[in-house]
Amino acid sequence: MSFPLKEQALQVIYDLYDREARRFPVACRQECSTCCTHNVLATTLEVAHTFEEFTEDRLQELATPVPPNSWEGGLRPQLTVNHLAGYCLLKKEPPAESLTRSAAPCPFRNAHGCGIYETRPFACRSMWSRRVCPPDGKAEMPALLVTLNGAIFQILEHLDAKGLYGNLLDLFELFDDSDVRAAYEAGEELEATASLLKTQPNPGFIVPPEHRQDIARVIGTLWSCDVGGLSFREALSQLRPGH
Numbered sequence: 001m002s003f004p005l006k007e008q009a010l011q012v013i014y015d016l017y018d019r020e021a022r023r024f025p026v027a028c029r030q031e032c033s034t035c036c037t038h039n040v041l042a043t044t045l046e047v048a049h050t051f052e053e054f055t056e057d058r059l060q061e062l063a064t065p066v067p068p069n070s071w072e073g074g075l076r077p078q079l080t081v082n083h084l085a086g087y088c089l090l091k092k093e094p095p096a097e098s099l100t101r102s103a104a105p106c107p108f109r110n111a112h113g114c115g116i117y118e119t120r121p122f123a124c125r126s127m128w129s130r131r132v133c134p135p136d137g138k139a140e141m142p143a144l145l146v147t148l149n150g151a152i153f154q155i156l157e158h159l160d161a162k163g164l165y166g167n168l169l170d171l172f173e174l175f176d177d178s179d180v181r182a183a184y185e186a187g188e189e190l191e192a193t194a195s196l197l198k199t200q201p202n203p204g205f206i207v208p209p210e211h212r213q214d215i216a217r218v219i220g221t222l223w224s225c226d227v228g229g230l231s232f233r234e235a236l237s238q239l240r241p242g243h
């Protein structure tokens, strides 16, 4: 699948998710930035899509400089979502990840809101709470939405075959190099780095029995969407033969 078709598939996912998420009660307001920290995770496809939409100068302008040492305690995952799902399906214990992290503000947050709102990654779109979060508290998300978010993260990672997964800021730094971006958009496989992991195929969805019917309906709708004249499912199956 070419890069423009992957972008099209990405937009199909975002649109479907927005329609589905609207069914859940939400207390979030655009002016709230409690969850806008430097701990956002994303795929290369999502960040490449942002670079396509914004010029590099505009991106530099939008992002406030990352404060020195802001990475201390920040989130850099050891496993991708699909890798973790593989452990769950095999009923194996995944390697422990540190759960304590700092929460410096996301550099894309500015006085007017999110500077890359139109192309913000799924991790930002899926931040959702049915009650206003206390400043130091957690979002309160319906269990079905948590399951749906997990399934969408798995599909996004599968879609980004040959790409990388990790912290949004590491991905922006990687794509600051226009040669790397050009190679990625031409379909070349990216090498994992010290902080970015190779994306993995979807080993199977992690869905509890009580959510199977709802998730099957959403995934069924997604599979039948059109991507460049193919169904979403057909387009996806071409990306990773054998999966």
Ligand code: SF4
Binding pocket: 035, 036, 037, 040, 106, 107, 108, 109, 110, 113, 114, 115, 116, 117, 120, 121, 124
């Ligand atoms: S990219 Fe935008 S929505 Fe996401 S955390 Fe940063 S400011 Fe918030």
